[in-house]
Amino acid sequence: VNQSLIAQAQLKLDNKTKPPGSLGRLEEFARRMAAISGVMVPDTSKKVIFTFAGDHGIVEEGISLYPSEVTAQMVFNFLNGGAGVNVLARHSGVEVRVVDVGVDHDFGETPGLIHRKVARGTRNFAQGPAMTREEALAAMQVGIDLADQCKAEGVALVGTGEMGIGNTSPSSAIIAAISGLGVRELTHRGTGINNAALENKIRVIEQGLTLNSPDTQDPLDVLAKVGGLEIAAIAGLVLGCAANSIPVVIDGFISTAGALIASELHPNVRDYIFAAHRSVEIGHRVMLERIGAAPILDLDLRLGEGTGAALAMGLIEAGVKVMKEMATFDEAGVSH
Amino acid sequence: VNQSLIAQAQLKLDNKTKPPGSLGRLEEFARRMAAISGVMVPDTSKKVIFTFAGDHGIVEEGISLYPSEVTAQMVFNFLNGGAGVNVLARHSGVEVRVVDVGVDHDFGETPGLIHRKVARGTRNFAQGPAMTREEALAAMQVGIDLADQCKAEGVALVGTGEMGIGNTSPSSAIIAAISGLGVRELTHRGTGINNAALENKIRVIEQGLTLNSPDTQDPLDVLAKVGGLEIAAIAGLVLGCAANSIPVVIDGFISTAGALIASELHPNVRDYIFAAHRSVEIGHRVMLERIGAAPILDLDLRLGEGTGAALAMGLIEAGVKVMKEMATFDEAGVSH
Numbered sequence A, B: 001v002n003q004s005l006i007a008q009a010q011l012k013l014d015n016k017t018k019p020p021g022s023l024g025r026l027e028e029f030a031r032r033m034a035a036i037s038g039v040m041v042p043d044t045s046k047k048v049i050f051t052f053a054g055d056h057g058i059v060e061e062g063i064s065l066y067p068s069e070v071t072a073q074m075v076f077n078f079l080n081g082g083a084g085v086n087v088l089a090r091h092s093g094v095e096v097r098v099v100d101v102g103v104d105h106d107f108g109e110t111p112g113l114i115h116r117k118v119a120r121g122t123r124n125f126a127q128g129p130a131m132t133r134e135e136a137l138a139a140m141q142v143g144i145d146l147a148d149q150c151k152a153e154g155v156a157l158v159g160t161g162e163m164g165i166g167n168t169s170p171s172s173a174i175i176a177a178i179s180g181l182g183v184r185e186l187t188h189r190g191t192g193i194n195n196a197a198l199e200n201k202i203r204v205i206e207q208g209l210t211l212n213s214p215d216t217q218d219p220l221d222v223l224a225k226v227g228g229l230e231i232a233a234i235a236g237l238v239l240g241c242a243a244n245s246i247p248v249v250i251d252g253f254i255s256t257a258g259a260l261i262a263s264e265l266h267p268n269v270r271d272y273i274f275a276a277h278r279s280v281e282i283g284h285r286v287m288l289e290r291i292g293a294a295p296i297l298d299l300d301l302r303l304g305e306g307t308g309a310a311l312a313m314g315l316i317e318a319g320v321k322v323m324k325e326m327a328t329f330d331e332a333g334v335s336h
Helices: A003-014 A024-037 A057-061 A069-079 A084-092 A133-153 A168-179 A195-212 A219-226 A229-243 A253-265 A267-272 A283-291 A307-325 B003-014 B024-037 B057-061 B069-079 B084-092 B133-153 B168-179 B195-212 B219-226 B229-243 B253-265 B267-272 B283-291 B307-325
Strands: A047-054 A095-102 A157-163 A248-250 A273-275 B047-054 B095-102 B113-115 B157-163 B248-250 B273-275
Touching: A003 A024, A003 A307, A024 A267, A024 A307, A047 A069, A047 A084, A047 A133, A047 A229, A047 A307, A057 A195, A069 A095, A069 A157, A084 A095, A084 A307, A084 B307, A095 A133, A095 A229, A133 A219, A133 A229, A157 A229, A157 A253, A157 A307, A168 A195, A168 A219, A168 A229, A168 A253, A168 A283, A195 A219, A219 A229, A219 A253, A229 A248, A229 A253, A229 A267, A248 A253, A248 A307, A253 A267, A253 A273, A253 A283, A267 A273, A273 A283, A273 A307, A307 B084, A307 B307, B003 B024, B003 B307, B024 B267, B024 B307, B047 B069, B047 B084, B047 B133, B047 B229, B047 B307, B057 B195, B069 B095, B069 B157, B084 B095, B084 B307, B095 B133, B095 B229, B133 B219, B133 B229, B157 B229, B157 B253, B157 B307, B168 B195, B168 B219, B168 B229, B168 B253, B168 B283, B195 B219, B219 B229, B219 B253, B229 B248, B229 B253, B229 B267, B248 B253, B248 B307, B253 B267, B253 B273, B253 B283, B267 B273, B273 B283, B273 B307
Parallel strands: A047 A095, A047 A157, A157 A248, A248 A273, B047 B095, B047 B157, B095 B113, B157 B248, B248 B273
Antiparallel strands: none
16 A cells, blocks of 8 residues: 555645544544555545355255345345445445345346355365365455456445354354464354353364364365355455455454455455454454454444445545545644 | 323333334433424424533643643634534434634634633633633523524524633542542543543643532532633533423533533433433543443544534434334234
């Protein structure tokens, strides 16, 4: 990112009618948006969240409250504008684009859906690798392609989101493999499972890690063996946004698993990442520390889809508006 | 507030297409907005922040970086739409109304300003009482009147804001008097004073408390002796909003001092309060604990004016939209 623009941006902010630094993280958002985009006051009118949907073979181990069918059902809910991410994105002036990267359902010609299915879900990683390396790379390419398209369209800010019944399990597995911490310290209740189901979930994830023994020095191997298609697409989106100088807002636990893969592959992508919020999922904190991102919101969210990203994008845009719209001391005739 | 509506609201939220409780505090906002307004899905189109301006005699003790003239200068900045609160309120779809309740400046006919001046600033509370009890009551009445007017206009959500050079000192004095904690533990750098100035500020506040010895069992006595006209108006606004069943979002340290006076007078007002954010000012946490309010945002803000309230009002409205716009499981054909 353009470091000289960070200093220039702060100079400009310090001429605004307020004590220096008094708008706290809003000023950070304004500085970073300038440095990432290369423009002091980027035009933030185009903002897009990509909600990637994929299914998970691991669901057959009974690790989720909901059946896999819900993934496809929720895709239709997204397309109809009735899901949480739709409501919150509309509120923040953000467009939601829904991508089938791996749902176990034949959507046919379904209009409005971005059709990029790599496979009808992952395989059960408690019994073998979730994906081949080729499948993982193909799913990453989906995210990269969409980031390239955003650059061509002039999108100022991208958000990540996901839908995939069972996808907190691969996310816990990814951070366990990469951090070396125990699965138990990194695994929570997902959509709300009880104690017995949580014990089973921990056991299943541990079994998958032992069986597949992913190469912890090879993020792609981790992604392929215990990850997910939507997680791979998010990793690709983050890489693609960084390559195109587009700031990217990562949502919660699952999105951060994707961003973590991207940042392990190319540490420089961290400069392009905003962490939307602190998830209720206990493994999330460890991921964010490893990426070096401070969450913007802490609202006890655990829905995913891009809901936290939608809210945080509104706050980041507010920071840019501070830079753009606030009067300077001279303009306002205020003593300083 | 209507407790039965809280339970009904949660039932309605639990039918939305999401795991129960997964939208965390957004669901809390939706429940509380229903319970306070008495309407399951209140119309949130009208939202208003009142920015009360007043000057402080204590400034002659050298407790602020900025001269008192800045208070009036900033009033013109608010009226011209160039201040931080204007930018952030526009972003959140909130109207800003600026009230002169005690600025040491003759505004004449200045259009757009709400003229309710009680006095040309407080007196120096290091030398004697800041206000008479009558002045404090008159300034409170300004806030009460404006809340009544909001009820008549159908305003769904009110925010508090303030401008008054020197007003972190009376705020620290108020929480010190009410909590019994030491001034040093409750006093911070305001707009950014250095160590020597901070020591002076602590000494001046301690001197004012010793000299005036406010009756700590009488919130009005505390307000009059060491408070401020804009702080009194905020206390009145909070009381008036509660009396009119209007939810009120309190901004940072100074606004919370006003809300604290209101909640000490009538503990029930706490049910109507949303705390916008956690201020950098160290006394703020103690105030919020005493009121029993959990801050919505934590963005290192310390500008005041209503800037934090503007951002939080957007998030509270997002909670209401979750209730209003999200599809139910049945509507969306999603299994549960």
